[in-house]
Each structure stands twice: as C-alpha cells, then as structure tokens.
Amino acid sequence: MSNRLLNWFKFASPASFYPLAGRMVPWFWALAAVFGAAGLWISLFVAPPDAVQGNGYRIIFVHVPASWMSMFIYLVMAMWAGLGLVFNTRLSAMMAQALAPTGAMMAFLSLWTGAFWGKPMWGAWWVWDARLTSELILLFLYLGFITLQAAIDDPRRADKAGAILALVGVVNVPIIYFSVKWWNTLHQGASVSVNKAPAMAHTMLLGMLLMALCFWMYAAAVAFRRVRAIILEREAHTEWASRLDEVMS
C-alpha cells in the first residue's frame, strides 16, 4: 500500500516528472494529428450541409471544441492551482502556469470564430449576450492570472497568489456553461448534452467530437512542453538539471 502511494507521488517531483513529460509530448502530438486529420476530413467532406445554415455552420467544428477547451482548461488549471495551495507542491503550480496561455488562446479562438459565425448568421460580429460576455470575462480572467504571475518576482509567491485568483474566478465557468439555459439569449442552446439525444446528424457530432479530442491532445502536448520549459527555468540551479543532455550540449 505504502509502496503504491510512493509511486503515485513520485511524479510530483519536477526531477522525475521532467523526463516523463518529455516522453509523453510526442504521443500527444501524434494523437492530436490523428484526431485532427480524421476530424477535419469528416467535418469538411463527410458531414452534410446544414438545412438552415448551409455550409456556413462548419465553423462549429472549431468553435465548439475551442469553447469547451477554454472552460475545461480553466477548471483543470484551477484544480492544479488548488492542489498546489493545499499540498504545497511546486509542480502543481507549474502545471497551472503552463496551462494558462493555452486556455487564453482557446478562449480567444472561441470568441474569434464565434464572431466569424455570428456575422453571416446573426448579422453582427458581436452581441452583448450572456454567453458571449461570460466567455469574454473568462478571457479576462486568464489574462489577469497570467499578468499577476508575471508581475510577482518570487515564483513561489506568484504561484500562490495566482492560485487564489484562479480559484476565485472558477465561479465563472458554470455561469458560461449554463448561461444559455438561465437567460433567454441569442446564442443557440447546447447542441450536445449528456442526457438527451444530440440535436444534430451523427456525422456532424462525430466530426465535432474528433476535433474536440484533437484540441484536447494539442492542449496536453503544448502544456507539457511548456511545463518542461518552466521546470528547467526554475530548477536551473539543481544538480539533476545541470546533468541533462539538453543542458550539457
């Protein structure tokens, strides 16, 4: 029992996580490429045009996965930040820091593709609707987190201060997700949900899920790549870091 616990916590140390992340990154890239190729093929060639929106709806295959990931990454980031605060583990805070830029990019992408979709369908790039606004707030929260971390020189203090901010902001995620249900907004309701049949053709759904998996794997690959850089930067003074091949050469 104690043996298993030891194994579990082994990767909480930057020194043992660094090589593990290095081994995982190529796999996540490969998965992202496979899911992306399959998802793009289905969404661009196989899925039928929409009855109402014609071919214009196809941006959904980028828009919805980006929105999902922007919320999901925030939750994961807040979880790592909370773990870092509770257990005082350095690696958790590094993971939170590594996830933030990717999450901000996803939130931006979601707003940007949403604007491209909104212009032909609603006739406006932007409307002050609950879901759009709360997604914008999510982007601001990401930016606040990144700026706060960048402004504090002591990395441990930056980690903890960022963690508190991330946990305070986590209130916003359910608001985004349920905003379409709570307020009667212009944004259409969720097309996919767990407890009812999806309101779209199966091929469309498949394309969207594949693209979501692609985005997910991409986010993991980039986050692990970034966390490796952060580990190297912060652990530069340690002995194990100075013995790494990429540092020696």
Add this chain to the structure above:
Amino acid sequence: MKAFLAIVHRDLLLVIRRKNEVLASLSFFVIVTSLFPLGIGADPALLRKVAPGVIWVAALLSTMLGLQRMFAADFADGTLEQMVLSPTPLILLVAGKITAHWIVSGLPLVLLAPLMGIQFDLHLGTLGIFMAALLLGTPVLSLIGSIGAALTLGVRGGGVLLSLLILPLYIPALVFGAGAVYANESGMDAGGHLSLLAALLVLAAFFAPWATTAAIRIAVE
C-alpha cells in the same frame, strides 16, 4: 468583536487625519459622471437611459481608486505583519478593514448617487431603488476588491494590475445593480435584481474575507 471594532475605528481615524485622499476619489466619482452629459449631449431621454450604467461604472472606478489604500500602508510599515502574528484571528481584522473601506468609499457613493441621479433626470421613485441597489452593491465591491488589494501587495505596477484582476469580477454587481434601476425605470419590478444583488453580497461576505486572509498570509510570508 472588540478587535473588529478597534480596527474599524483605527482605519476611520487614519482616514479622517488625511481627508484629501478620500475626498479626491469622491470628487473623481462626481467628475466622471458629470463628464458624460458633456460628452454625449444633454438630451434628457438619453441621459435617463444611460444614467444607471454610467453612475454604476463611475462607482466601480472610484471604489477601485481607494482599494490600494486598504492594505498598502500597513504592509509598507510592517503593521500588517503584526496583525498576522497577533492572537486575534486575522479574518476578523481583515473584515474590519473591509468594513472601514466601505464606510469611507462605498457609503458616500450611496449618499451621492441621488444627487447624480437628479443631474441625469431620473424619477424620484427610481432614486430610492438606486440607493438600495448601491447599498447592497458597494459592500460587494469592497469585499471582492479586498482580494485584489491583498494579492497585489508590493507587486510591480500594482494599480493597473489590480484593475485588471478585479474589474472582471465586478461585472455581476454592475449587471444586477444597473439592472435593478433599469427595471424600475421601465416600470417593472426591481425585486429580482435586488434579491440577486443581496445573494451576491451574502456570498461575497462569506468567501471574500477568507480569500483575502489567505492572500495576505502569502504576501507577508
């Protein structure tokens, strides 16, 4: 409770000794709201329409101005560290400081708002709702703001950073606060908005001092 009152008393005394800082942020509130009619034209119908939003946004900004004062001076001269070390629970002292901040920067806004409302040609009945909304909303601003003030203690470019962190979190208070006034102005019941604002206040009063305490401990660590 005694410690709480002592902190409130001390902070108020400090403010009275240096009145100009507080008066400056109140004048800021009055000036910002007075600029709008000059900028967008003095059409009464238009002014009545933008008044709740404008006055609320000005209230957010003038609250922001005072936030940095909440802990910065105590942090600089080491008083905050003594508070952390004192046997009294830090959360009580923090609650006292938040209360003092609200009395100094929130309460005057509640009292000034009817005056600004008259400038914007709001109906007299609406002014009452406006004051009620501000009375429920400004403590939320002080409470949430205290988290940002504690997080940015001793940080480079703290002022700008503080606004970046806190303004997004102020949005719910702004939406429901201005919403209550709009609802009343257009003849609907403002009760729903005020209830949501009160719910926000309860939530913030419960969680914010706790988060602020954690942030202060990190800052003085």
